[in-house]
Amino acid sequence: MKPNTYLIGESAVMIRIRALIHRVAPTALPILLQGPTGSGKEIAAKEIHLVSQRSGAFVQFNASGLAESIAESELFGHVRGAFTGAYIAAPGLLATAHQGTVLIDEIADLSPAIQAKLLRALDSKEVRAVGATHTKHYDFRSIAAANKNLRQLVDIGTFREDLYHRLNGITIYMPPLREHREDIPVLVEHFQTRILAEDHICKTIRPSAISELQRYEWPGNIRQLYQTLRRTCILTEAAAIDAAHIREALATDDADITTRDTTPKEILLAALTEYNGNVNAVAKHFSVHISTIYRRMRDIGVSSRNTTRTTNKRNDNEPARSSRANFAYSGENSRET
Ligand SMILES: Nc1ncnc2c1ncn2[C@@H]1O[C@H](COP(=O)(O)OP(=O)(O)OP(=O)(O)O)[C@@H](O)[C@H]1O
Numbered sequence: 001m002k003p004n005t006y007l008i009g010e011s012a013v014m015i016r017i018r019a020l021i022h023r024v025a026p027t028a029l030p031i032l033l034q035g036p037t038g039s040g041k042e043i044a045a046k047e048i049h050l051v052s053q054r055s056g057a058f059v060q061f062n063a064s065g066l067a068e069s070i071a072e073s074e075l076f077g078h079v080r081g082a083f084t085g086a087y088i089a090a091p092g093l094l095a096t097a098h099q100g101t102v103l104i105d106e107i108a109d110l111s112p113a114i115q116a117k118l119l120r121a122l123d124s125k126e127v128r129a130v131g132a133t134h135t136k137h138y139d140f141r142s143i144a145a146a147n148k149n150l151r152q153l154v155d156i157g158t159f160r161e162d163l164y165h166r167l168n169g170i171t172i173y174m175p176p177l178r179e180h181r182e183d184i185p186v187l188v189e190h191f192q193t194r195i196l197a198e199d200h201i202c203k204t205i206r207p208s209a210i211s212e213l214q215r216y217e218w219p220g221n222i223r224q225l226y227q228t229l230r231r232t233c234i235l236t237e238a239a240a241i242d243a244a245h246i247r248e249a250l251a252t253d254d255a256d257i258t259t260r261d262t263t264p265k266e267i268l269l270a271a272l273t274e275y276n277g278n279v280n281a282v283a284k285h286f287s288v289h290i291s292t293i294y295r296r297m298r299d300i301g302v303s304s305r306n307t308t309r310t311t312n313k314r315n316d317n318e319p320a321r322s323s324r325a326n327f328a329y330s331g332e333n334s335r336e337t
């Protein structure tokens with residue numbers, strides 16, 4: 001039996017998100033889900049499909065780490081003999097989502113060629129399988145999700161602007177858990193049920209444990225809350241979990257996610273500083289042409305000279321961990337788009 005909701009939370013922000021989903025889900029508007037890792041983008045996409053009452057399937061595609069040819073055949077399908085090993089034809093996920101919903105997750109990781117092909121498919125709802133001579137029409141609702149800020153990727157030239165506008169009928173921003181800590185008690189209750197169903201473990205969670213959970217920053221957001229609670233319930237001998245158990249679990253939790261909020265100028269400045277003003281290295285870091293970085297520097301009034309570091313000198317080609325993390329998790333700016 002289908003649940004009547006997936007998204008748990010009674011905070012003002014979650015009520016607003018649920019109301020927005022109820023307004024837009026029954027329409028054909030493409031939806032872009034933004035927000036940091038573990039904040040509930042995938043579960044929000046499932047909720048949208050549920051509320052939409054579309055008769056077809058909910059289909060998920062994850063672009064991260066896929067070779068271009070695999071991404072293409074997964075999304076668009078292929079005909080028999082399209083490539084070595086294609087012994088039988090296979091429908092793509094867009095076709096499988098006919099009359100349903102397709103979630104294109106980690107969309108920022110799509111290659112430029114697939115971005116172009118996807119734009120055509122979204123514009124016309126006509127899908128050309130790999131090796132096919134004709135297109136076929138499918139009626140699917142698209143939801144795109146990314147924890148990288150897509151607008152910023154458009155600004156630095158790694159994501160197509162036309163595709164961004166096509167996907168972004170509306171952006172729904174899933175906030176970091178630290179911005180709705182008041183949902184932690186209901187989330188904990190929900191996860192207790194899940195832990196009972198999946199792990200056959202039932203523990204009492206004391207109010208002191210809840211207060212401890214509400215004090216934490218949660219860089220890994222709701223996913224981290226669930227994993228922490230699950231681990232604590234499994235590893236604790238006692239029948240009840242209190243603050244000390246939570247403190248112990250969090251002390252060993254090694255999530256290293258940066259959740260600073262940044263503007264495009266700060267991101268570019270941070271990267272230039274990390275690479276000691278080496279524009280070539282920054283271009284490599286963002287996988288864009290060096291001229292794109294120079295253009296952005298000119299547009300926003302940044303010079304590489306005043307980003308040269310005097311201390312803590314590092315190898316220019318060493319990845320700038322902190323600036324990449326900021327780049328990846330600065331979804332905050334997308335809130336108003
Ligand atoms: N509002 C919520 N109510 C109940 N469970 C939630 C909620 N938000 C997230 N979760 C749970 O937290 C976990 C992470 O959620 P989800 O996969 O939707 O995050 P995400 O934003 O897609 O993360 P990522 O960017 O890493 O893919 C899942 O187990 C999901 O069920």
Ligand SMILES: [Mg+2]
Pocket residue numbers: 041042105145
């Ligand atoms: Mg996800």
